[in-house]
Amino acid sequence: VLSIRGIQDEDPPDPQIMRLDNMLLAEGVSGPEKGGGSAAAAAAAAAAGGSPGADGGIEHSDYRAKLAQIRQIYHSELEKYEQACSEFTNHVMNLLREQSRTRPISPKEIERMVAIIHRKFSSIQMQLKQSTCEAVMILRSRFLDARRKRRNFNKQATEVLNEYFYSHLSNPYPSEEAKEELAKKCAITVSQVSNWFGNKRIRYKKNIGKFQEEANLYAVKTAVDAASVSAQASQANSPATPNSGSVVTGRDREVRGARHNWPSVVRVREGLAGRFIAHQRLLWWAGRSAR
């Protein structure tokens, strides 16, 4: 085990160890105590979009407690390794001293032997550092992953998004401006709007049949809204502008629809069947309202 073959006298610092050391230092595991890594936790929580709410506080303290536990285990193991290393070094030194009675042993040889022992123990230390880093990573993902803080959007927000989606069914790709407008209306971020449309498009395309009823409902809603806008517009003697909330023009929709390869069947559905269903529903709705 203590072969000295291929060992150089002076090795450059291992970049792997340096990376591990830096990470452990940044997380507050190694180095001076800094509140059990609360700074790192706070930074990570902020990066994950976490707000300092009541439950966030509980999770935060839980995170700190677990991190402190990791820190404690890391230091106690490190101490054990260092102790074992010095004990083993002493043992080998004693053996060499004994051997020096029978054969000449140069100080250089002793020095080399000690270096070999230290190298072996430092590779064990690296394993400890690696597993500690893994533990911290798991802890971080466990506590700070945004997916674990998922909350459903409120009903009004979902309605706004669905209204936009179904009224732009031929090309449900809101522009950046439209996304910002929707985000403002729903009190969510633009990224969340993008996520929502991404998920919606996929899930709609996968199972159009399932979403048909929902599409119909929103088609009716849109038709009723358009009718009411139209009525108001004609009262005010001004031209009606259906879908005036949309930032995307008809031409844009055609071009971008083709680019994104949104299924043409969906476009037909909105164009003919959708309009027919909307018309039927409108009649039904009008009759019901009259009663």
Added chain:
DNA sequence: GCAGATGATTCCGC
């Protein structure tokens, strides 16, 4: 407790 719904993330291609 379970199945389905839903918001977020990741990977990949364009």
Added chain:
DNA sequence: GCGGAATCATCTGC
């Protein structure tokens, strides 16, 4: 950089 697809993790209704 954006969107599609797969997947994860959580929420919700039963």
